[in-house]
Amino acid sequence: MDRVSIGILGDLDVRVGGKQVPIPRGRLHLLLAALALRAGQFVSTEELIDHVWGEEVPPGARTTLRAYIKRLRARLREPGAGGEDGAARLIEARPGGYLLAVEEAGTDLHGFRALWARATSGEGNELAALDEALALWRGKPLAGLQPLPWVVETASGLTEEWLRAVERRADLLIERGGKAAFDAVAVELRVLLAEYPFRESLWRRHILALHLGGRSAEALLRYDEVRRLLADQLGVEPSASLRSLYHRILTAADDGGEPDIAEPGVPSPPSQPPRGRQPGETGDDGAAAPRPELVGRRRCLAALDALLDSRHRPGIIVVDGPAGVGKTALARYWAASAAGKFPGGPVRVNLRGFHSRPPLGVREALARLLQGAGVGEAELPRGLSGRSAMFTELTAARPMLVLLDNAHDAEQVRHLLPASGSLAVVTSQRQLRGLVAREGASRLTLGRLDPDEGVQLVTALGGPAVTGARRGEIEELVELCAGLPLALRIAVEQLARVPSLTPAGLAVELRDERSRLALLETGDDDSASIRGTLGRAHQLLGPGEATLLGKLAQHAEAEFGLDDAAALLAVGQGKAHTLLNGLVSLNLVEQLSLRRYRLPCLQRAVAGELLPKPRALNAVR
Template sequence: MTAEFGVLGAVEAKVAGKAVDLGHARQSSVLAVLLVEAGRPVTVDQLVDRVWGEDAPQRATAALYSYLSRLRRAVAGATEVGIERRPGGYVLTADPLSVDLHRFRKLVTQARSTEPDRAAAEHSTRALALWRGDPFAGLETPWLSAMRQSLLDERFAAELDHNDTLLRLGRHSELLPALSAAVAGHPLDERLAEQLMLALYRCGRQADADEQYRRIRRSLADELGSDPGAGLRRLHERILAADPALDVAVPSPPVTVPVPARANVPAQLPADVRAFTGRTGELAALDRSLAPDGDEPPLTVVLLSGTAGVGKSALAIRWAHRVRDAFPDGQLYVNLRGYDSEQPVAVGDALAGFLSALGVSGSAIPPGVEERAGRYRSELTGRRMLVLLDNASSVEQVRPLLPGTGSCLVLITSRDSLPGMVAIHGAERVNLDLLPLGDAVALLGRLIGGRVAREPAVAADLAAACARLPLALRIAAELAAARTDVTLAELVEELGDHRLRLDLLDAGDPRAEVRAVFSWSYQNLPADAARMFRLLGLHPGDSVHVDAVAALTGSGAGEARRLLGVLVRASLVQAGRGGRYGMHDLLRAYAAELAAEHDPEPARRAALTRLFEHYLAGSVAAMNILYPDREPAAGDPEAARNWIEAERPNLAATCTYGAAHGWHRLAVELAGTLFRYLDAGGPVAEAATVTAAAVAAAVALGDRPAQARALSDLGRLHRRQGRLDEAARTYRQALDLYADLGERAAEAVALRNLGSVHWRLGDYRRAAEHYRRAEEHYRQLGDDSGQADASVRLGLVDARLGDEAQAAARLRSALELYTGLGDRFSEAYVISLLARLSQKPADLAAAADHLEHSLAAVRQAGDRTAEAYVLTDLAAVYARDHRLAEAADLLRRALVLLRRIGDRASEAEALNDLGEVLGAAGDGAGARAQHEQALILAGEIGDRYEQARAHDGLGADHARRLFADLAVPAAAGW
């Protein structure tokens, strides 16, 4: 008898068409987990965690075995269906396509890869028809709630793709009602807005389409502080211009309206390759990866392997440009530099770069590799994207960069065959051999011109001398084109002499042929250009600006630009945009070899010192403009910000390289200079890399003050990410150093920061102890602002522990100090806290007025972090004044900002606040959703108080016990 299972709604099982009794909710949750992982083992620990979460009873394992036994009996009548115990855990042995979730995913994959549109629409219609409601309806655990949201995101992405297909088919009229309803539920989604605008326009409602654009533009400005994306703006312009191409929706070709899948559509592919020649068989093989084979879904991983210089990257980039329209959600690219012994790209850094390109704000990028990989997979869920991983050296370097969704295609290039990618990940390998002789000669003809046609036999000899490797052929062709007075035969003879010498040293290695061509080209360089080429091999980054090249070589910018032109014409350096230059990894290695051979170590060190000092000076100048100590500095803030953004990877590389190779002082100074910028908005990945390098460099120097400052900065990064235990350890190290050094002011700050970590951990006794010690330090130093800050924090501890009288006394003391200092922002915050204690209408109104003025001030200053905090404070005041709708609106705005800046601890608090406000307003379902999210997030970061608040909001019986464990009377929202 056949079996069918469903999770896209209430969890259900049918055997021979009849519903099976799955028992109570907990038992159904066990089946739900097994159905999601159908065919894959789930360990006992995973089952317990996913079914109970932190509420698991002492005998959870015994109960689990009982549930599994009952479920076995329930499905015993079905053919080829069972629940088996295997070495890796328990497995539901059933055809995955018997589960509606897996049928949905397969149909969506088919819809995205099928032509024509009419057939694709049939697949997507069948996929969406499988949904019966919210996944796992009626079941509530933290894991199921998180999975439910992920599946709803998948459905939304499928609906957007389905809408695009119907629009191309001209079915805009029937689609219009559904689009209008969807936009109401997703008012900030730009792709959905474009679809509605196009449908309205085609239905003759141009004015309504214009109004829809104005509506989302206002919403984006209010909620996110951003403007519509390029695709939305361009569609609006075409609608206003009544572009005739918008009026007709024909099946072939489809209407080409730019429709980014989300607000961020990465387009990271390098420029297409000039004069690309041959490789028709390999291109056809790559094309087949997009076409499903019968009922099989398209491939998700393709591996291009071959020797160095054989043209793997060129082929991958050429094909990626050819098929980019098949990936409407964008293309990601990274050169992993897997064969660079000094500077391979770390997996964590590659993930951080991808997350940044996908729209994840720098401070929201998790610090750990596994966490980044998980976030990366989540961001790619439902997106149709191409991921090009260039120059990979191992499976380990690639595996964390693989998406978790079948909607993406990963193209990997490597000199290694990477058998693990084929055996474990099902990759299709395309082996790239030397160019056939005819194609090699044809490439020379395209690059050199008529001389090849006049000397075909000699051209063939030249191709053979270049080992038929595209990289070597291009270098040889550039040299031949530049030396028109020399025949091809003479060039071939000259090359033979150089190759002979190198082959004697490196016989049997195909790369010896490449090095021979490099040598041939290098030997023909002027001495000054040759020196520049060698020194460029020392640069620790991927690309370099002409100004940095001038510093590296000790020349002027004009001279550097001239010599770079010589190297570009010799194809030893590639010119990029904005005065930047790069090198192929083989050429970089060759240049570094030459530098080690011809340039003495003091000369090499002096060149890198000039380069690093250039980066330090540029960073200091930019930071003085962006963050002046007193009066605004002369200079263009936008230009300063652009300089740091362009050089950020090189600055991070300089810090890590400098810390590892003896430029310790420079690494410390550069890291300290950059920290404020990176902390305020730069990627956390680079902030952590730079700060960790600063700690190591300071230790190497024996500079304890610098070590303490770097540790304090690193603790802040950990705290922002919710890594509270690591933050506490790092702050304690900084505190011990400051205490030994007698730096009382810095010690007070470290005490305050450490207290804040214990506050988040729910250890209020230790938090108060650190706050009191900080307060005493500030008192001895005569620092009124510090004393006020410590008083506020101690008052918050008192309020949370239920001593509101003592809290009010401390807050009034702090208010007096802030008023005397003229600190209006802090004054408004303390007034709001006092108002929340009194709850008198007049006090609440005064607090709201002060906070509203603070909100205007921080918005004008562009301080998003402060804006988020003021919004949550103002929401608390509004809530106590029974202005619930306004409070909910403010909290939603605050959550948008908190997620952008990556403040996970404050996000958990705001989620609980919103849940309480929605609950007070009678929206039970909305309140529950917020508390569920808060529970998951608070559990991840270890915030015990917010966990207790979330449980309380969800009506959990043990919430009172959790509050009692914290010595807190109840959820007070402090």
């Protein structure tokens, strides 16, 4: 069939053999956009239903979706579209979903990303590749689509990719030099700042271009403008790099020269590190602790290594997962090996997001990070803004690996993020979706140990207590502990402490759900209790979420569907989806697909014991 191209970097634009094919707005736009975003990849029917209808899924959605697919194929059978067989090959039906089969350059998004990769590869003409990539944009991405949450979130992420390309192009023009280039950058970015007034990276380049173009007075006025904007609207000061640029321009103006800036807006490192403790001298809440022993997480460690070594290394990595799964252990183990790639070394703070004590305040967290970076207590600024500015300046001058452990939510983390060039590794029981959507964080979700990993952990920890045990006996112990490292560690402690207790004997006791939680606690430490650790997040649930979790614990199968949850509450699927979304975001329930879920056995036991019985909560429906 004729070559098909689909444009989503602007209004939806479909062309077959160069001829535009109109697609009716509404659901068909949403369906085609969902397929085009994953061109060449399988997209499940459940995901397409979610993308086409959002939370208001009608009865018979699968049948209606098939009809929409048929209508799209009919559109692509218009003159020049390749006939019925060609259209069927373009939107292929696969078991459980569909695949949009287009050539590699069949979508403008793929073309843009390929050109961006070429531009940043260090081969060829980077500026020419960026110009070609940016020329593919015809307007706002996914323009004209119904603003469902996934559309808004995806468009925001695509816009961030576009802005990064725009900023890199501005850097290249500034590096090329010449008044014409400086003026072009200043004008182009001034237009963008009207739409993105709080993007300080645009302000930095705009102000620098003005100064280098001989308009230093105007550059200083524009700095004053952004300073007042940030103070009035957000109550914050400009970033350390923007303030550094301002002072350099002032110095250059006094000297009659240009600022000594090798890279836009990046402050020069101090000649000596700050006085006080050196990195590594603080305790648990300061620099990362010595590398501990870790068993059973080889694949997760490899995934973190791959993120660190990738060409487009993220500035933030979120490690999320249920309580007791070993997020802190994994992050600290990996940070110890990766810290050598950061001149400023590692620093760590426990944010106490899910803890018996209240979450750590931002001001105190910054103090601990600064002290971990070598700042003496007497040198700490008293105010929040001063500490934030010092932390930004330090991490800009000497990139660090910053471990923000046990975060409460995304807002707590945002105040503690280091400057560009550093890496923040954030652990949390929450999925911190906002950091992924807004700040471009990469996520690693830590799941329970599989049978092989669990056996490896029990064998490594148990020593003589598990000598002679058959593999099947240890595997059953792993299963009854839901593959949670904390539960397995508590079980191994009992095997080592209780005379004559074997893995098989402990498994017999754990099979009784009535006594399982009592067995999985040491009795003298709330942090070594499955009941206490898994139940801590329940206080964050709303009434509807608590009701649903309680009913799932009492009545649902281990694996259940969206319709099952809706039936338990006698509510619509949209409401049930919202409540399940809250439980999934706290890693209390596992999401298997768009409409299938699992309640792990230990979460079920804790919810059934700690939450009020469902019949007492009927009024919450």
